[in-house]
Amino acid sequence: MTLSALDRPIQFVKGVGPVRAEALGRLAIVTARDLLYHVPRRYDDASTLTPIGRLEVGMEASVVGRVRSAGVIPTRAGLRIFQAVLEDVSGMITASWPGQPWLARKIREGDRILAAGPVKFFHGRQLQPREFTLLGRDDDTVPSPELGEGIIFTTYPAGESVPQWVLRGIVRRNLDELLKAVAEEEYLGADELESLGLPSLRGALERLHRPSRMQEVEEGRRRLAWDELFFLQLVQALARHRGAEAEPGIRFTRTNALIRPLHEHLPFRLTEAQARALREIFADMTSARRMNRLLQGDVGSGKTVVALFAMLLAVEEGRQAALMAPTELLAEQHARSLTELTRPVGVKVRLLTGGMSTVERRDRLAALASGEPQIVVGTHALIQEGVELPRLGLVVVDEQHRFGVRQRMALGEGEGRPDVLIMSATPIPRSLALTLHGDLDLSVLDELPPGRTPVRTRIRRPSRREEVYRAVEEELKKGRQAYIVYPQVEESEKTELKAATEEFQRLSEEVFPHRRVGLVHGQLPSQEKDEVMRAFQEGRIDVLVATSVVEVGIDVPNATVMVIEHGERFGLSQLHQLRGRVGRGEGESWCAVVADPGEVARDRLSVFESTTDGFRIAQEDLRIRGQGDLFGDLQHGRDPMLRFADLTRDEDLLLRARRQARQVVAEDPELAQPEHERTRRVLLGRHRERLELWKVG
Ligand code: ADP
Ligand code: MG
Numbered sequence: 001m002t003l004s005a006l007d008r009p010i011q012f013v014k015g016v017g018p019v020r021a022e023a024l025g026r027l028a029i030v031t032a033r034d035l036l037y038h039v040p041r042r043y044d045d046a047s048t049l050t051p052i053g054r055l056e057v058g059m060e061a062s063v064v065g066r067v068r069s070a071g072v073i074p075t076r077a078g079l080r081i082f083q084a085v086l087e088d089v090s091g092m093i094t095a096s097w098p099g100q101p102w103l104a105r106k107i108r109e110g111d112r113i114l115a116a117g118p119v120k121f122f123h124g125r126q127l128q129p130r131e132f133t134l135l136g137r138d139d140d141t142v143p144s145p146e147l148g149e150g151i152i153f154t155t156y157p158a159g160e161s162v163p164q165w166v167l168r169g170i171v172r173r174n175l176d177e178l179l180k181a182v183a184e185e186e187y188l189g190a191d192e193l194e195s196l197g198l199p200s201l202r203g204a205l206e207r208l209h210r211p212s213r214m215q216e217v218e219e220g221r222r223r224l225a226w227d228e229l230f231f232l233q234l235v236q237a238l239a240r241h242r243g244a245e246a247e248p249g250i251r252f253t254r255t256n257a258l259i260r261p262l263h264e265h266l267p268f269r270l271t272e273a274q275a276r277a278l279r280e281i282f283a284d285m286t287s288a289r290r291m292n293r294l295l296q297g298d299v300g301s302g303k304t305v306v307a308l309f310a311m312l313l314a315v316e317e318g319r320q321a322a323l324m325a326p327t328e329l330l331a332e333q334h335a336r337s338l339t340e341l342t343r344p345v346g347v348k349v350r351l352l353t354g355g356m357s358t359v360e361r362r363d364r365l366a367a368l369a370s371g372e373p374q375i376v377v378g379t380h381a382l383i384q385e386g387v388e389l390p391r392l393g394l395v396v397v398d399e400q401h402r403f404g405v406r407q408r409m410a411l412g413e414g415e416g417r418p419d420v421l422i423m424s425a426t427p428i429p430r431s432l433a434l435t436l437h438g439d440l441d442l443s444v445l446d447e448l449p450p451g452r453t454p455v456r457t458r459i460r461r462p463s464r465r466e467e468v469y470r471a472v473e474e475e476l477k478k479g480r481q482a483y484i485v486y487p488q489v490e491e492s493e494k495t496e497l498k499a500a501t502e503e504f505q506r507l508s509e510e511v512f513p514h515r516r517v518g519l520v521h522g523q524l525p526s527q528e529k530d531e532v533m534r535a536f537q538e539g540r541i542d543v544l545v546a547t548s549v550v551e552v553g554i555d556v557p558n559a560t561v562m563v564i565e566h567g568e569r570f571g572l573s574q575l576h577q578l579r580g581r582v583g584r585g586e587g588e589s590w591c592a593v594v595a596d597p598g599e600v601a602r603d604r605l606s607v608f609e610s611t612t613d614g615f616r617i618a619q620e621d622l623r624i625r626g627q628g629d630l631f632g633d634l635q636h637g638r639d640p641m642l643r644f645a646d647l648t649r650d651e652d653l654l655l656r657a658r659r660q661a662r663q664v665v666a667e668d669p670e671l672a673q674p675e676h677e678r679t680r681r682v683l684l685g686r687h688r689e690r691l692e693l694w695k696v697g
Helices: 017-025 032-037 101-105 164-183 190-196 201-209 214-245 259-265 272-286 303-316 328-345 358-369 405-411 430-436 462-477 493-511 526-537 572-579 599-610 614-625 627-634 651-667 674-686 688-693
Strands: 042-045 060-074 080-088 091-098 112-121 125-127 131-136 152-155 292-297 320-325 349-352 375-379 392-398 419-424 441-445 456-460 481-486 517-520 543-547 559-565 590-594
Touching (some): 259 328, 272 441, 303 320, 430 441, 517 526, 526 543, 559 572, 590 599
Parallel strands (some): 481 559, 559 590
């Protein structure tokens, strides 16, 4: 493969050289391509600039002017102020930067600068820039605002090592050549571009560096967003193809021998959403394609029943099904509820955990190795430690979000290619789900079974904590149980432990001295953790003090109170998960968040107070935190971040990218056809790490 001009080291780009190359390296600009993709972070439309002559005290304004004179003025208080007189054709103004005398080395007479900030009254009008950009000394390509509208000033991400005007100069000198080179990488045809409503690659980058209207910036961004989304989806479509289609899976036949009787004995009707998910799952399982499906649904939406029907389809066929939970305690809980649910149809449900006696374990292993059709429940160790399941037909994984891409990819590598169903109780916006899990098919339970009473939620200031405790005590008197949760403290594990331990002591000795109070935190060995949780589950503890480790799926129907301390430190989704611990039984439940909210937290907390809909919460979380944060949380084996795509705005692009990527892979999985030649080159050239992560490299 020939190297493109874009792959040449930045040092060899006009106007750079070894010294500047090193400085640019600090901005992650290593090749010519990096320079081309280093797009401005800010755009100021000339129509938003104010002629200097028209500045008035009290305005917030952006101006472009030339520096007439500049210098540092000492004040009596010892503060040194840098001042520059700025001029354009309409007038002059003093710009003043208190406490920044070092600017004298940067801003000199004759420079043109773009400055933005408030105009104050101080010996007349004075501009106090919050932000400024050096436009370069003799840069007459940057005209005055009077010269007309349609001029947009760009500000690049720059740093101490590379001043703004230097970067702008380098870009300007090289842009046309770089644009010509990038045109060679265009993989979309004219008609495709038109139907997507996107500019060419070259057009997009030109719009981003040299927009002539504000709207062009957005057009350019969307094109680069498309590229990101498309190649991510393409890699995932390839992974999906490898996982599901390249070799056939099991084609299950539905006899209904177990499914029908279970359906008849179920004490409730399936929700619409459950029925839909089941149709999707059965369609996958009865086709020759191997199933690789994500079942997403909020806490309590009834995922277990759906998984059970899927497992019965496998068992009907004379096969085994495995359900894997993240902890032993959760495995036990699943085994209990599955045993309960399958009683009418008499399927064997077996639990396999590390806590079993050697004899017990040996018996179980032998039963499994016999290949007898049945359901086996355990932790991930179930498949990792080579438990013999000769007729394994379906693997169900619970609580998938603790699972990175890498582990997920390892799942399907076993013998016999069982179908895979992954369940997640973390509702995330559809756009994010499709981005993180583009290799999977998605079923969503977006509906709760009828008759649930929503958990009442109250936000309380710390000054009302006593009141909250009294309300907790009222519930305890009725024989209910309560959680009191503290945030994990970031600084150090020791601090976290100390905070939780101290609070535990205070609560058990001073607040609830006559109650049984338990403590669980992240530093406990998992066996002890399980022990405390079990005691709580069995009602031997009234109040459980916990850091946010409270098991995601833990089910204690008698617990009706959730108190969250320092609520302002929790993210929305985390709050939602915690609230999901209550409201699982007959009793009416409530959640109190003790918080001292600042501006940001207030927004978050009022969303939390106003809805219990996990998907709405997830959408708001995405809006408030931005996708970067969410990516960090949700993905362990981390994919390089999306820089241009914005999942809150680009869902339409994402869906098209996904459809197109899947279509390409369906038609030409090796990307060997001539019309995919460029796509393939870009993929192999620029997405290697990603291909490796998704095991398609
Ligand atoms: P999830 O795993 O999604 O949090 P579960 O599968 O544990 O939810 O279901 C929560 C509770 O709701 C269980 O007690 C289950 O028996 C019950 N349930 C599930 N589906 C329905 C339904 N369609 N109607 C009424 N109750 C249901
Ligand atoms: Mg569950």
